[in-house]
Amino acid sequence: MANGTAALPQFxxxxxxxxxxxxxxDIHFYALGYIIGITLAILITRRRxxxxxxxxxxxxxxxxxxxxxxxxxxRIYFDVTTPADIPHVWYGVFAVWTGGLGIWGGIAxxxxxxxxxxxRLGITVGPFANAxxxxxxxxxxxxxxxxxxxKELFGGPTTLPWGLEIPYAYRVNGxxxxxxxxxxxxQPTFLYELIWDLAFAxxxxxxxxxxxxxxxxxxxxxxxxxxxFRIFEESVRxxxxxxxxxLRLNMFVAIALTIAGLAWFVLAxxxxxxxxxxxxxxxxxxxxxxxxxxxxxxxxDTAEVTSVTSVTSVTSVTEDTEDTEDTExxxxxxxxxxxxxxxxxxxxxxRSDD
Numbered sequence: 555m556a557n558g559t560a561a562l563p564q565f566x567x568x569x570x571x572x573x574x575x576x577x578x579x580d581i582h583f584y585a586l587g588y589i590i591g592i593t594l595a596i597l598i599t600r601r602r603x604x605x606x607x608x609x610x611x612x613x614x615x616x617x618x619x620x621x622x623x624x625x626x627x628x629r630i631y632f633d634v635t636t637p638a639d640i641p642h643v644w645y646g647v648f649a650v651w652t653g654g655l656g657i658w659g660g661i662a663x664x665x666x667x668x669x670x671x672x673x674r675l676g677i678t679v680g681p682f683a684n685a686x687x688x689x690x691x692x693x694x695x696x697x698x699x700x701x702x703x704x705k706e707l708f709g710g711p712t713t714l715p716w717g718l719e720i721p722y723a724y725r726v727n728g729x730x731x732x733x734x735x736x737x738x739x740x741q742p743t744f745l746y747e748l749i750w751d752l753a754f755a756x757x758x759x760x761x762x763x764x765x766x767x768x769x770x771x772x773x774x775x776x777x778x779x780x781x782x783f784r785i786f787e788e789s790v791r792x793x794x795x796x797x798x799x800x801l802r803l804n805m806f807v808a809i810a811l812t813i814a815g816l817a818w819f820v821l822a823x824x825x826x827x828x829x830x831x832x833x834x835x836x837x838x839x840x841x842x843x844x845x846x847x848x849x850x851x852x853x854x855d856t857a858e859v860t861s862v863t864s865v866t867s868v869t870s871v872t873e874d875t876e877d878t879e880d881t882e883x884x885x886x887x888x889x890x891x892x893x894x895x896x897x898x899x900x901x902x903x904x905r906s907d908d
Contacts, residue, residue, distance in 0.1 A: 631659020
């Protein structure tokens with residue numbers, strides 16, 4: 555204590571642990587962060603999808619397909635782009651709990667699987683993509699807390715008050731340049747991304763309420779905005795990464811996706827308005843021929859009902875026509891009657907026609 559005041563810490567301390575035990579289970583904060591993030595993303599998307607007139611329970615069904623696909627795609631991207639960081643054990647390529655999910659690989663594979671699932675249900679993909687975009691950013695933000703516990707995803711050395719303390723063992727194993735090993739505090743790039751993701755998610759929600767955004771528009775902005783921040787982040791990070799032409803490999807990916815996302819947004823906004831469907835085809839009475847035996851049976855039953863209805867309609871029209879002809883013949887063969895009788899015959903004919 556100096557001059558009667560407690561000295562403030564000059565850096566962000568690293569957590570002493572990265573997991574905890576519940577009985578025999580070893581719970582890693584990295585995995586826990588993504589579980590919480592995915593849960594929040596589902597809740598946000600349910601609310602946004604309901605506002606569009608869709609069934610919020612559909613989001614749960616889509617998550618059952620999209621989340622595993624995203625984890626698989628993210629791990630494949632990590633293994634391919636940073637092979638030096640794969641743990642040296644037989645299950646190393648699968649060890650997501652130790653860190654290592656490439657966001658772009660995860661989004662690409664998950665988007666393809668989700669789009670397939672939605673089209674199979676007869677739902678327009680673009681509006682759902684807009685609904686899920688902010689939730690994806692929130693999931694990424696919460697997941698970055700796991701990077702803090704793993705003492706990874708840090709930038710170059712710094713003396714700023716919010717510098718992150720990285721223990722020496724993690725500096726050596728983190729693949730940072732040799733000249734930086736003597737420093738103890740580094741840029742907390744995971745924290746910068748966390749703040750950006752939450753702020754950008756709020757912006758997308760605000761923009762969706764304030765402007766007319768066509769299907770795929772918000773998702774395209776998500777791709778562009780997240781990737782644009784990664785250009786900055788990749789220029790600051792010094793942890794291990796594959797390099798190409800003197801730059802981190804992810805830098806080239808970030809630049810390409812920023813340009814692609816902006817172009818995608820412009821094209822989406824210029825597309826003419828088209829009818830969209832936010833409910834499954836079965837909910838609107840349409841029959842989807844998807845090739846399964848059950849769906850084929852439904853289609854056959856529907857066709858049979860339609861056929862029976864058509865035959866019934868034709869029979870009804872024929873019977874009405876015959877009744878009318880019989881009435882006309884009867885009226886024509888009757889002798890001429892007085893005016894009162896003629897009126898009664900006319901009334902009888904009209905009633906028969908009805």
